Amino acid sequence: MLQFFRHSLPRCRYAGPRIALRPPRVSDQAAWMAVRDRSKAFLEPWEPAWPRDALTPGAYRRRLHRVEQEWRSGVGYGFFIVDDGTDDLLGGITLANVRRGVVESANVGYWIAEQHARQGYMSEAIQVLLDFAFCKLNLHRVEAACLVHNEASRNLLLKSGFQLEGRARKYLCIAGRWQDHDTFGILRTDDRPAVPVIES
Template sequence: MFDFFRSSPPRCVFSGPRVYLRPPKWADQKEWLKVRGESKAFLEPWEPAWSRDALTAAAFRRRVHRVEQEWRSGIGYGFFIFDGKTSSLVGGITLANVRHGVVESANIGYWVGQAYARQGYMSESLQITLDFAFRKLNLHRVEAACLIDNEASRQLLLKSGFQLEGRARKFLCINGRWQDHDTFGILRTDDRPAVPVIERQ
């Protein structure tokens, strides 16, 4: 396994033409709170119910601790997404539930600030993360799920090379309710948009 997987926090940056991805740092707290706070009404319908302290320093610390622990244990890899020109935080993306052995798969989830939605940031970020999953982790398959009425996410996944595979009843508890989700998958051998990725540490 690569040394940066065990560092705390992990030290790596993956850059595409418009964005770069890296694990969260403590110094990101102020900007994370700002983007999440300004996007609260936009994000809440698509996410697990926010805790009462969701927009506090304590919540940010919990998130960073969890990301660091998951990187070290190899079960998850969380990234923040930044605009390549301004270095502004625009969202986050995570490979979770990473399994090896006969499965070699993971789940992917993401969020983007309201001010940056539908501008191509997440499309590129998905390809960078898939490159990481298939090239660095040597995974065979990545899965995703979205609420059945989340047309923006559905189109994003299809455009990114994922295939619609089915519908899972009451799959995740989103915004306080168990809700049906459409499920998607992509294999390492599937066609997907080509995005050049530069890695640095």
């Protein structure tokens, strides 16, 4: 059972062979700002437009507060992706828009620092997150979307067991423009790569 402490996120960690997923902490502020700053040009084309104060302590506090609210209400679960040995910040991954009842589904979104891209970290992080979604939250389905020209993300999702399901016109406002996205889905019963996960 996830345990909450006053004014904080639950103390939990889900580790694969090389990476671990854990909720962000107040103490991660400097690392988050530094990693995002170094990867700004790499990340901006694939994300909603960054506000002018995107890399400030205030922006981090707002993000952390939103993540805490979503965890508590059960509608979203934001994680940092960290090196399992050093706890260095590699990126982030979120299970968002959790719907219950007849749907039992959620959406996944992710980012990784430029220096850690294309090294297999995100493939592992997605499998650890899917284990959390299907085994911990008992969801039926996880959905994802990527820009139609984002070949790296498309290949990552297909490799991770997602199936291409369609194209959504002007689906998300990315880099300041409404852009078409390809949509993907994976069911709890679908085949996917096996990654051992240790919860602590």
